[in-house]
Amino acid sequence: MAGAQTHRLDKGGLIDRSASLNFRFDGKTFSGFQGDTLASALIANGVKLVGRSFKYHRPRGILTSGSEEPNALVELRTGARREPNTKATTAELYEGLEAASQNRWPSLRHDVMSVNQLFAPIFVAGFYYKTFMWPAKFWEAIYEPAIRRAAGLGRAAGVADPDHYDKAWAHCDVLIAGSGPAGLAAALAAGRSGARVILCEEDFTLGGRLLSDGGTIDGLPVAEWLSRTLAELAAMPDVRIMTRTTLFGVYDGGTYGAIERVNDHLPSPPEHQVRQRLWRIVARRCVVAAGALERPIVFAGNDTPGVMMASAMRTYIARYAAAPAKRIALFTNNEDGWRTVEAALGAGLQIAAVIDARPDVSAAYRSLASKGGFPVLHGSVSGVEGGKDGVRKIAVSLTGGARAEVEADGLAVSGGWNPAVGLTSYHRGRPKWRDDIAAFVPDGAPPGMVAAGAANGDFGLGACLSQGFAAGAAAAHDAGHNGKAGTAPVADDEAFSLTPLWHVAGKGKAFVDYQHDVTASDIELAQREGFESVEHLKRYTTLGMATDQGKTSNVAGLAIMAAVSGRSIPETGTTIYRPPYVPVAIGAFAGHHRDETFHATRLTPSHHWAAEQGAVFVDTGLWKRAQWYPRAGEKDWLESVTREVKAVRGGVGFCDVSTLGKIDVHGRDAGAFLDRVYINTFSNLAVGKARYGLMLREDGIVYDDGTTSRLAEDHYFLTTTTAKAGLVMQHLEFCRQVLFPELDVQLTSVSDQWAQFSIAGPKTRDLLKEIVDPAEDLSNEGFPFMGAREVALRGGIKARLFRISFSGEMAFEISVPARFGDAMARNLMLAGAPFGVTPYGTEALGVMRVEKGHVAGPELNGTTTAADLGLGKMMSTKKDYIGRVMAGREALVAPDRQVVVGIKPTDKARRLRSGAHIIPKGQIPGPGNDQGYVTSVCFSPTLDQWIGLGLVERGRERIGEVVHAHDPLRGEDYDVELCNPVFYDPDGGRQRG
């Protein structure tokens, strides 16, 4: 059974006392209520020690009540859902929640690594740069592993995240960050004006500080005003309120990033639902009403559990009815901190004392003190006595030098407030300093964005409402909406008098960055060593680099740096603010793009037929292509592929080649256009003919190749390689629209319109005769090599037939409209059955192209010229074309270039491997004699040995030379002969036959 909620207040709070929830922290069971955060529930149970710090493993308690929390980080959930570094202050309580403290061993109370504190005199900022250098090998072996184990915070699950994420877009006129008084007022004004509004609130309840601080708006108690306002907003159809949603970044063109924690408040997401959703919000205007963060004061012992931000303390009391302490002292330098005293007294808690660093305290609070019977001490806290179990005693240096002690079990601290300037500064804006509040405020913002209320440095409730309202109305107006906004909500402004105080000198460690254990003396040391720039300071000490992104530490840190370096705070400046505003799960940025849905999948028209045949598929770009079709009894891929090759060479086979890019080139100037993009000429291609074409990039290097046919006077059908299909389309559109706009050319991708099959082998014509209308003449005369025309098929559909060959066999490629692709495969099987037709995959295709010496991807590698590929003769000298001039540069026409050549091991039993390098025979391999490499290999069933292509220095002059294939990666060295790359039917008789 759960322990009693010893620190739960009897009444009040926005918790649902009828919904009790059990949870576990470090294995111990507690109970809380619906509406609690893990932090508030721990507080209600009297838990003070919740974590250990990064470097010194110091015991730490809860410091804040929001996403700026540096200390109270836990591993939330267990198993595959374990989430390290989760802020207890924002984690919503649910039934069965499990959390564990982190960065401690064996337990939170007894952490062995806390011995680090003993070495604290050595472990100062930057100490590791000065040591661990000897002996050099010890770094990876000894020092670094030890440092790595000690560092880090929580443990990641280490197994795949079982939850789903998605991403979505939203659009609005006015985007509002924050649902405090300024945000709600902005939403009211913008919504009433007729604008489309999205309001994002990171909390699960709307209201911001209104939920904790109370007050009166429009003469109504805050709670009542809040419910009326929310009802009014809910009634506006174009106002969308998103809770549990943090606006974390602003990108160009009014695009904002937000993270919605859709189901983090449940043990796991319901079926079909995501854990979190990433929003890309497009907004014409944005009102940042993200409020301000109360800042600590740096003093010795300020990290003792029980020391808490004053505003957080009253949040726990007022909103969660949980008492962080029963006898509370307040250390403040401003008027606002006193509100915690009011809240505590109102909840029946004891005030031990108020330590106020200001010379004066207002009369109202002075009388509150006398009524409450607690002293007001003018001075500063100089030390804290206590430990794991919290604060016991507080040492005070009184103004004038005397000392005092205060007994208390909790210390509320208020050093003033820092506007949340993150969002407004993410476009590398630097905020400006305002002396009256001793804080940085936004100085400009990304286009379309404005800060209002506390986020703009105006902390009073009245100011927040009026500023927020005005900002919302103006934003709506700018977005073109001029409906009646009505009047702004009205409230009084509280007094805010502050005397800046950053650091109280004293004995003992005084923390600036709690999580990273950066102390005031670390900052002094950094200054001494020349790391005076705030960026150097950050990097040298790690100040502000913890999971709270410096929200509680940065300003104090640079104020201390300013003091020790004799500069003003604005002169010292801030570091660059970087998104995201709160840490965001990597899974959310990925959305559904993981596992098999990482990228889209393209399927060929005959895919499901091939799958029925048991094809093995290979990923080629986004495509799944049939790689080979294994048959029962075949022992490996090589056996299957060899069978397929033999079947083609000896009979007939077919292969789906629909993945080739296909482009319709129309227009009066289509031929002239192609002449400019190909190195060879197409304007003189006869209708009904196909031609192989090669295109270069403008730098003279080969870009792509393919066969292009002329189907009509003003219509060419261009094919590209599978890999370059989209890029060639883009390139051709560039040529058409930018380079040669004077030409009449229209381009359309028809890649998906046509299912295209290569049918190859000596019995191709026999097969085709079965399937093509008998009226079509397929004879060598009626349909010669490189012919291309439309034909009718039996059964009444039309196809395009191209007499082209990649395999070197008598071959055709046939195209049918894609929805007939599946039927085509089945019909080819049917028609070819008498001839032993064999479907073949990309491997067999590859084998035959290597046998035939055709270049492909490994040779078209972005560094080869047409001449390197043996295609230099195709380069027309009679016309201008893309890449012509640059192709003539001296190094691209040098005689010692690596060019395509055939390669075969002298030992026929030897396997050749791609990536082996070519070294002259008898030489020791070295950079000076590395003459090229093997680009493509295959086992050639035709030659009964491994063969390949390579790029070899002066290769074509060296046909017949025996060289060395050097493959140290695989421990192989063997002799190979450089040979004609066309291993098979070099005269081309078979494809023309």
Add this chain to the structure above:
Amino acid sequence: MKYSIFSLARAALSGHKNWQRTWRDATPKDHYDVVIIGGGGHGLATAWFLASEYGIKNVAVLEKGWIGSGNAGRNTTIIRSNYGLPGNTGFYELSMKLWERMEQDLNYNAMVSQRGVVNLYHSDAQRDAYARRGNTMRINGIDAELLDLTAVKKMMPFLNFDNARFPVQGGLLQRRGGTARHDAVVWGYAHAASALGVDIIQNCEVTGFVRDANGKVTGVETSRGKIGAGKVGMAVAGSSSRVAAMAGLRLPIESHVLQAFVSEAIKPLLPNVMTFGAGHFYVSQSDKGGLVFGGDIDGYNSYAQRGNMPVMEDVCEGGMALMPMIGRVRLLRQWGGIMDMSMDGSPIIDKSPVDGLYLNAGWCYGGFKATPGSGFVFAHLLARDTPHEEAAKFRLDRFRRGAMIDEKGQGAQPNLH
């Protein structure tokens, strides 16, 4: 001040009151033998090698902001020498060898951690390309291993082997690759160079070149006044075009934004550096515990030092595809640097067409790993007026001659390198 465990212990006893500045805060003199523009890793390393290897100590490094404020301070800290083309291979290995002795050279712990770099492959074609590259490395005396699937599984059992869109088939491993603490590299060179007499001058922006009647550069105009120089070297990657324009030069370079990311610190999860071969993602884990990762450049010219969401998403998609265990790890910080993207993806270290002005530019996104090597060969060029043999192919005129060093084969399209 010599750093050692003893000096640290002594300092601890005195409350660390006796530490001196890591580098002297110099005020500019009227004239230096060599002025280096750019107080990043490359500029400072150049200065140190000029002083330590070439005996040229009357050197100033001018930095417009704080040292290391450019790409030296915003990168993903990876070091490796796994390049495949002549020109790059030897140079990056020279650099790797200098990394291996850096800390002893500089008396500064830059946390050079040789914990291995694995480039994963997902197709036969990619394997073949890595085989080619790995063999080039071996031929050049560089360590390289081709891992099969079993070896990858053993080394990185947490990758997605079960239901990946593009299953991992293996990888190319360079065990000597790894990471280094980027800021410490800058501070280490500053520390050591300053000790040899080099003036490191921060908050000193170069606003123009001083030229004599023949057009020779004889100094620089700066925000802290005119500074004379025997030679001026620029090492301002990201801003090379801007600085070169002051001398009337146009370069084969575009400036692009590259984003990088770090997660919250977590206990050790990733043993080595790895790159995904089927998407844009590479990652390592810092000693502090954060996953440091990145992907492709945003793809458009930019000096804004910040990027946009599509690339951020693309990178995280790659990460999740490769290892879905990082789904619940949170991205903590995102930043962007300006890359000097050259027209072939390889750097330029050469005399410029303007007498007296020397270029060190075009590092694309590979500048960090090159830091010591770049400093070494640039110092050589500045001292001897001839290129170091390992940088002999990084000439500016290689584009005109057609002798590009194009590892990716993308041609004169910088955003594709």
Add this chain to the structure above:
Amino acid sequence: MRIVCPFCGERELGEFTYLGDAKPVRPVAGASEDEVFDYVYLRDNVAGATSEYWYHGGGCRAWLKVARNTLTHEISSVEPALGAGAARVGA
């Protein structure tokens, strides 16, 4: 970044592909190696206002000339390339 395609309206960055500076003009046929080299390789690489080619490949496939500031990413104007929408020019 969002680009207002003159044909489609405002669209998100992911629909577009960047090519580069729109200032260099492809030399006419017969130009020297030096001229073409300049066109292919040398860039002003301006920090500030530039004009660039972008391709709306994820949309209407128009090539666009985008006036953009490389320091701020702000876009001041977008116009179609000469041959995008060429059906409307005089034949």
Add this chain to the structure above:
Amino acid sequence: MADFSWVSRSPLEHALVTGTHGARGVEAGVSLTEIRNFDLIQVMARRGQAAELAKAAMARFGVAAPDAPKAVQTSDATLIWSGPDQFFVLSKGSKHTMQTLAPALSSPASLSDQSHARALIGISGSKARIMLAKLSSIDLHPEVFPIGSAAATSMDHTSVTLWRGGNRPDGQALFNLLVFATFAESLWHTMLDAAAEYGVDISHSEELA
């Protein structure tokens, strides 16, 4: 020698399973209907021929072809803008084919048959817009994307043509999507994933409504 049967197979034939998908016990928030039998011809004006094409199209269809991102309903076809100087003619199968359109349009325009290059999906339901917001970056608010709006855009990095047809009889908006055939199955699965939480009603129809 048997005549071969040429069974037309939709790119979604394998993936599409009629019935319900995703969340149960709720009224399906998204309805997905594949239309299988249609003709789709891309019409691209030749250089300088925009005015002639407009005239020819008016003569052929009785309405002006769209010259902005719109979809125009004619008595027997939908004309959908697909880019500068071009539009699609979508009709019931065999209604407007290459053969029937060429005489009227091929002088001022080039025609390209895309009937097999796309899958056509109708998307409706009370959650259609919110589901589409997961896939589409464009603003589908009724005032921004009213009936007759069209867009050449991308979903999940895949090029699509999206337009809003007339409302369904129950008053709900209907979005029509043309997706490249080889991407169709992949995008279909993505769409089902996106829609699962709302409950999906899946069907197909041979004929264009």
